[in-house]
Amino acid sequence: MQQIRRNRRLRTNDAIRSLVRENIITPHDFLVPLFIVEGKDVKEEIPSMPNYYRYSLDLLGNEVKELWSLGLKSVLLFVKVPDHLKDNKGTEALNSDGLMQRAIKTVKEAVPEMLVMTDVALDPYSSYGHDGIVEDGQIINDETCKILAEMSLSHAQAGADFVAPSDMMDGRILSMRELLEKENYKNTGIMSYSAKYASAFYGPFRDALDSAPGFGDKKTYQMDFANRDEAIKETLMDIEEGADIVMVKPGLCYLDMVRDIRDVVDVPVAVYQVSGEYAMLKAAAEKGWLDHDAVMLEQIMAFKRAGAQIIASYFAKDVVKLLN
Numbered sequence: 629m630q631q632i633r634r635n636r637r638l639r640t641n642d643a644i645r646s647l648v649r650e651n652i653i654t655p656h657d658f659l660v661p662l663f664i665v666e667g668k669d670v671k672e673e674i675p676s677m678p679n680y681y682r683y684s685l686d687l688l689g690n691e692v693k694e695l696w697s698l699g700l701k702s703v704l705l706f707v708k709v710p711d712h713l714k715d716n717k718g719t720e721a722l723n724s725d726g727l728m729q730r731a732i733k734t735v736k737e738a739v740p741e742m743l744v745m746t747d748v749a750l751d752p753y754s755s756y757g758h759d760g761i762v763e764d765g766q767i768i769n770d771e772t773c774k775i776l777a778e779m780s781l782s783h784a785q786a787g788a789d790f791v792a793p794s795d796m797m798d799g800r801i802l803s804m805r806e807l808l809e810k811e812n813y814k815n816t817g818i819m820s821y822s823a824k825y826a827s828a829f830y831g832p833f834r835d836a837l838d839s840a841p842g843f844g845d846k847k848t849y850q851m852d853f854a855n856r857d858e859a860i861k862e863t864l865m866d867i868e869e870g871a872d873i874v875m876v877k878p879g880l881c882y883l884d885m886v887r888d889i890r891d892v893v894d895v896p897v898a899v900y901q902v903s904g905e906y907a908m909l910k911a912a913a914e915k916g917w918l919d920h921d922a923v924m925l926e927q928i929m930a931f932k933r934a935g936a937q938i939i940a941s942y943f944a945k946d947v948v949k950l951l952n
């Protein structure tokens with residue numbers, strides 16, 4: 629047969645490639661993680677995350693204004709808690725004048741329209757560096773859920789739009805949703821880290837917050853990275869319990885799950901390109917082994933192609949500057 633179908637016709641030049649492109653990246657795709665510390669005039673680079681910083685509250689407002697001016701409209705807040713405020717139950721997490729609660733207000737004062745999401749987990753507050761309460765070397769599920777629910781309420785009261793539980797306790801979404809409803813925070817959303825794997829890619833993040841587990845690992849609550857079906861189960865359960873947005877984490881190694889989940893759920897799907905993914909590209913680019921910007925865009929596009937509607941990424945600012 630004579631060749632009549634030629635795929636290269638649609639790749640001839642930039643104009644035709646643009647016309648038939650199936651996915652595009654926009655600033656609206658991103659959720660920007662922000663690390664916050666106590667102190668004044670602090671903008672400190674995280675050693676294992678080049679060009680990424682922890683900010684004190686007095687500098688946070690300006691950073692948020694810059695993000696807004698770039699078209700980045702959503703942030704995800706994390707706090708680094710001083711050691712002397714850590715204990716087994718994460719008591720400081722419920723302090724209405726705690727760092728997180730003040731950070732939420734600071735962002736809202738600087739840019740009232742900015743969507744504020746907050747990390748909900750005990751690890752930055754835990755003297756053991758675990759996401760739950762420790763008893764006899766075990767992470768206690770149900771007691772932890774109660775605290776996570778109160779933590780969510782405290783964030784909502786400070787002005788958070790969405791709470792984002794990253795702990796992987798069973799039943800935490802339901803505990804949180806029930807308390808928020810009861811206290812009349814009906815419009816506070818929940819973005820669940822529903823398929824969160826026990827991953828070695830979180831290393832630099834734990835440096836950033838000084839939150840590495842003091843003993844053992846997180847394999848009794850975060851998922852085994854050998855599993856696919858389990859991620860679907862986790863995600864569907866979280867939606868039943870009231871999650872408004874579900875998330876897959878980490879990102880690049882888990883694109884199969886992003887697609888599988890996108891195909892079966894009726895809520896938006898987020899992906900988290902985590903700290904170790906960021907560090908890998910920075911390191912390779914520093915050595916001159918990879919073209920930083922080109923690889924960055926290729927990776928972000930991969931998330932979109934896989935089906936992610938929201939991308940939490942430390943590259944958000946870099947990407948948007950490049951797009952402009």
Ligand code: PBG
Pocket residue numbers: 747749751759794795829830831832833834846901902903904
């Ligand atoms: C805390 C939390 C972690 C991350 C987000 N929330 C670390 C962990 O679970 O140990 C990782 C994010 C990243 O690596 O960028 N529960």
